[in-house]
Amino acid sequence: MKSKLRLKQRKNLFIFFMLLPAVVIPLIFTYYPMIVGSKMAFQSYNLMNIKNIKWIGLGNFAKLFERSTSNSFYTTMWNTVKWVGISLFFQFTVGFALALLLKKKFKGSAVYQGLIFFPWAVSGFIIGIMWRWMFNGTSGVINDILVRFHLIEQPIGWLSEKSTSLLSAIIANIWYGIPFFTIMITAALRGVPEELYEACDVDGANSLKKFIYVTVPSIRSVLVLTVMMRIIWIFNFPDLIYSMTQGGPAGSSNIITSYMMQLVQSLDYGLASAVGLLVILFLIIFTVLYLTATRFANSED
Amino acid sequence: MVKRKTKKKIGKTLKFIALAFNLVLVLFPFVWMLLTSLKGTQGEIYAFPVTYLPKKPSLVNYSSMLWKGNFGRYMINSLIVSITPAVFAVFFGVLAGYVISRYKFRMKGPLLLFFLITQMIPTFITLAPLYQMLSKWNMINKLSTLCLLYTNMMIPFSVVTLRSFFDGVPVSIEEAAWIDGCSRTKALFMVSIPVVKPGIAAASIFAFINSWNELFMAIMFIDVDKYKTIPVGLNALILKYDIRWGEMAAGTVMSLIPTMILFAFAQKYMIEGLTAGSVKG
Numbered sequence: 001m002k003s004k005l006r007l008k009q010r011k012n013l014f015i016f017f018m019l020l021p022a023v024v025i026p027l028i029f030t031y032y033p034m035i036v037g038s039k040m041a042f043q044s045y046n047l048m049n050i051k052n053i054k055w056i057g058l059g060n061f062a063k064l065f066e067r068s069t070s071n072s073f074y075t076t077m078w079n080t081v082k083w084v085g086i087s088l089f090f091q092f093t094v095g096f097a098l099a100l101l102l103k104k105k106f107k108g109s110a111v112y113q114g115l116i117f118f119p120w121a122v123s124g125f126i127i128g129i130m131w132r133w134m135f136n137g138t139s140g141v142i143n144d145i146l147v148r149f150h151l152i153e154q155p156i157g158w159l160s161e162k163s164t165s166l167l168s169a170i171i172a173n174i175w176y177g178i179p180f181f182t183i184m185i186t187a188a189l190r191g192v193p194e195e196l197y198e199a200c201d202v203d204g205a206n207s208l209k210k211f212i213y214v215t216v217p218s219i220r221s222v223l224v225l226t227v228m229m230r231i232i233w234i235f236n237f238p239d240l241i242y243s244m245t246q247g248g249p250a251g252s253s254n255i256i257t258s259y260m261m262q263l264v265q266s267l268d269y270g271l272a273s274a275v276g277l278l279v280i281l282f283l284i285i286f287t288v289l290y291l292t293a294t295r296f297a298n299s300e301d
Numbered sequence: 302m303v304k305r306k307t308k309k310k311i312g313k314t315l316k317f318i319a320l321a322f323n324l325v326l327v328l329f330p331f332v333w334m335l336l337t338s339l340k341g342t343q344g345e346i347y348a349f350p351v352t353y354l355p356k357k358p359s360l361v362n363y364s365s366m367l368w369k370g371n372f373g374r375y376m377i378n379s380l381i382v383s384i385t386p387a388v389f390a391v392f393f394g395v396l397a398g399y400v401i402s403r404y405k406f407r408m409k410g411p412l413l414l415f416f417l418i419t420q421m422i423p424t425f426i427t428l429a430p431l432y433q434m435l436s437k438w439n440m441i442n443k444l445s446t447l448c449l450l451y452t453n454m455m456i457p458f459s460v461v462t463l464r465s466f467f468d469g470v471p472v473s474i475e476e477a478a479w480i481d482g483c484s485r486t487k488a489l490f491m492v493s494i495p496v497v498k499p500g501i502a503a504a505s506i507f508a509f510i511n512s513w514n515e516l517f518m519a520i521m522f523i524d525v526d527k528y529k530t531i532p533v534g535l536n537a538l539i540l541k542y543d544i545r546w547g548e549m550a551a552g553t554v555m556s557l558i559p560t561m562i563l564f565a566f567a568q569k570y571m572i573e574g575l576t577a578g579s580v581k582g
Contacts, residue, residue, distance in 0.1 A: 014485055015400050022397035022456050023415070029431070029453040030419050036430035098323060101316050112320065114568045116327045121560050123514030125532055129539060129553055130330045133337065133546055141333055144351040155349065175326070187576040236423050239516060243539055260425045261517065269429035276426030283421045
């Protein structure tokens, strides 16, 4: 009896020490700062005015949602919706289409996959630099191509015009995100058992029917998960905008997280933390709703 | 029958064209950066209409980044802060991932949630408090601080990935080792870890690439030139009103080299690692 107890204790100790570093480090360097940061959201906390830190309740949030023409937070939120929605739609559809083409292995398909997967491993910051150069208003290669094909007459200041800066960043983001979907969906498609398609052949189903009744249901869980991961990720992804447009001109291409980065850099930590808290809140609500909705659909079929 | 065959052939050709077009689209930005970096004169770089191929390829942009700038130093710093998490985050990930996969214990559900939530916290909300904390501990402007922060950043992913790899290893092989008188720790290191090598490779590469790419923490916590990483160095160039695109392109190309090397040799593991977690469910 005694030895059994000691065995259990030893097992628990083993579990404890194995988990220790992986738990303690994030506690100190992610959770603790997050809690302090959440506290700052309710304080007037500006490093320019460090002597005057005080609790202001919801003051920072009130400032964010203030209805005035100089407040760009509403534009920023609307930009975020466009940024996530448009990027996701095209990343997903193009990625899916490519995956369908890549499903059957062909000579060199592994190399091909490797090549088109490469952008995924490059940082958003570098991608932004590359596209900033390509979208350059006076000597950019995109202007050059469009002029050569007579699609435009004069070079366009893609990143310096309010009407096109966010759009340019979205185009770069679509380009950047396609490989992720292609790789994930290709792997999933290759896992669908061939017999399912053969059964369809017997029934004389055409390709569209096969796609709707076999392909999509079989890889449904991968689709649900990748879309969710991607939405969270695009939402939390200011890097590309940061290096491409710096949120400009005049804040017209800011999304919520690049806006927050600017607030951090202007040392208004209180306001920045308020934005951060909104982001966390939104992502948690989104995740819960999304998972409930998709699980709900799951139990139906 | 014949009609069906030609139809198939047309389909195949269309598929080939689509894939080739896509390849061009994917590679063009990189090729364009390379071409720009090889152009020696400002006139050539900023010409419009664009001259696509450099008239006389020159390495002047590279040499000015390396010798006039401090890019070589940045590269070494970047290597240091990327290799450290590739080792430590993955080591901690192996330990925790193993226990989560193999043992039943009360806090398992909350523990997984603990790792999941870290992925949803925007870095920015932690930056300001981290800055205060680190300056109190005298840890600003140190490479070791970045090593620590990047290890922290990569722990959750490593844990989750390695756990799913351990899930794929049958318990029976460890049990056999226990029966032979192996201790738990010994069984882990001698039996299980060798089996999940692909998972370890994948997690290390992810940790390396993500740390290599990280920008915002590095900007926040490093402002001494000799400790700058590549992204911080490039950031200083891009914040200037007048960006010198030839040098910028050279810096970009150089920053891509390690990623390309990893891709050439270990791409299989990366795809495996990326798809392992979600495809297996």
